[in-house]
Amino acid sequence: MEKEKLKALKDDPVLFSRLILKFYPFDYQDRILEDESDRLIAICGRQVGKSTCSAIKLLRFAVTNPKTTSIVVSATLRQSMETFNKVLGFINSSILRNSVKRMTRTQIIFKNNSRIVCLPSGRYGSTLRGLTVHFAVIDEASFIYDEVIANAIFPMLTTTKGKIWMLTTPWDRDHITYRCFNSKDWSVYHFPSSKNPLIKEEFLDEQRQLIGEERYRLEYLAEFVDDSRSYFPMTLLRPCIDECLEESRLGGEYFAGYDPGGKESLAALVVIERLKDHLYTLYFRGVKDIPYTQFTVEIADLHKKFRFKSLAIDMTGLGNPIVEHARELDLPVDGFNLTQKFREELLSNLRILFEQRKVSLPQDTQFLGSLNCIEYERTRTGGYHFSHRQECLRIL
Numbered sequence: 001m002e003k004e005k006l007k008a009l010k011d012d013p014v015l016f017s018r019l020i021l022k023f024y025p026f027d028y029q030d031r032i033l034e035d036e037s038d039r040l041i042a043i044c045g046r047q048v049g050k051s052t053c054s055a056i057k058l059l060r061f062a063v064t065n066p067k068t069t070s071i072v073v074s075a076t077l078r079q080s081m082e083t084f085n086k087v088l089g090f091i092n093s094s095i096l097r098n099s100v101k102r103m104t105r106t107q108i109i110f111k112n113n114s115r116i117v118c119l120p121s122g123r124y125g126s127t128l129r130g131l132t133v134h135f136a137v138i139d140e141a142s143f144i145y146d147e148v149i150a151n152a153i154f155p156m157l158t159t160t161k162g163k164i165w166m167l168t169t170p171w172d173r174d175h176i177t178y179r180c181f182n183s184k185d186w187s188v189y190h191f192p193s194s195k196n197p198l199i200k201e202e203f204l205d206e207q208r209q210l211i212g213e214e215r216y217r218l219e220y221l222a223e224f225v226d227d228s229r230s231y232f233p234m235t236l237l238r239p240c241i242d243e244c245l246e247e248s249r250l251g252g253e254y255f256a257g258y259d260p261g262g263k264e265s266l267a268a269l270v271v272i273e274r275l276k277d278h279l280y281t282l283y284f285r286g287v288k289d290i291p292y293t294q295f296t297v298e299i300a301d302l303h304k305k306f307r308f309k310s311l312a313i314d315m316t317g318l319g320n321p322i323v324e325h326a327r328e329l330d331l332p333v334d335g336f337n338l339t340q341k342f343r344e345e346l347l348s349n350l351r352i353l354f355e356q357r358k359v360s361l362p363q364d365t366q367f368l369g370s371l372n373c374i375e376y377e378r379t380r381t382g383g384y385h386f387s388h389r390q391e392c393l394r395i396l
């Protein structure tokens, strides 16, 4: 009888979650957990429970399949650790802690000689090469460069005929996630954030107001974006996504850019470290409805830490008093007006830097979204006219 119970536990992932982990998945999570497909993609809104589902699946796979290697991988280590920490949390609060042989911040080895490893894909997938894997979970696959998934992640599974799961908020259509989402060979799920009963309608309404319709549709309705008219499409930005350390790297020079925004737009600050000919984004903050004096004081505090070589301030519109205030606070201000011509120059230089991959960008939807939503049209005189994308196109 005991044996039968154990077998039922082994065969039933939902029972495994409830009895062993003391975690009760929602119905839609049951469906994913019960899915044994080798190729699974779940396009979901924020906070649907992607990482939690991945953690349960990884754990169950490792404890029921001896001598296997599973990985959880994201563009950055910070992101893959979100899921890995959920795995650790489940282990530490359940009887599974007795099944662990060794555990570090990024690897668990079980007594059955299975292991779960947490990795960043990095920009080139170099951290992944050399591993042979039975089960790969790609958390937030939308942020990983297509070629890294195709040339570094899939090959790890060839000899083992391993499983691959991608759970992610969506982005553009020119990406492997969109192709898998539309493929008959993949087990496909689509869950907007409202699926999670813990997320209240009022919260969603508030988010819609706060982050705008476009980002809301991407992040909470889980709709793919049409970025074919973007000046900075995701195919261009994605290979630049990298760990954003918020700390000095190797002693380069620091620069900051401050856009005070306006009634409708965000106020934004970006801090960059320039080291040789590479630019690292160290810090980004975008806020709405904050008094400029408060933001400038915050920037002065950051200046104490970074010692900016210069702080570029967009004075177009309301900039003058802000520049004066920043000067009073001893900030190394470089005020400028964003004329049509200057904007064109600025954006085209930036695009070249992205093409040459001389910039590291954070895995941050707000940051990437503010670049990705810039659209362009050729004018009759041969220049560019820039605008912002208003709405994501529906595909569902």
Ligand SMILES: Nc1ncnc2c1ncn2[C@@H]1O[C@H](COP(=O)(O)OP(=O)(O)OP(=O)(O)O)[C@@H](O)[C@H]1O
Binding pocket: 024, 025, 026, 029, 044, 045, 046, 047, 048, 049, 050, 051, 052, 053, 198
């Ligand atoms: N079945 C459940 N019962 C109770 N809480 C749950 C359940 N599933 C998920 N949660 C909770 O919902 C929240 C979101 O879960 P999780 O972090 O797994 O979602 P996510 O989709 O990965 O989110 P993000 O978009 O931020 O990456 C967490 O606080 C998690 O504990």
Ligand SMILES: [Mg+2]
Binding pocket: 050, 051, 052, 082, 139
């Ligand atoms: Mg997550």
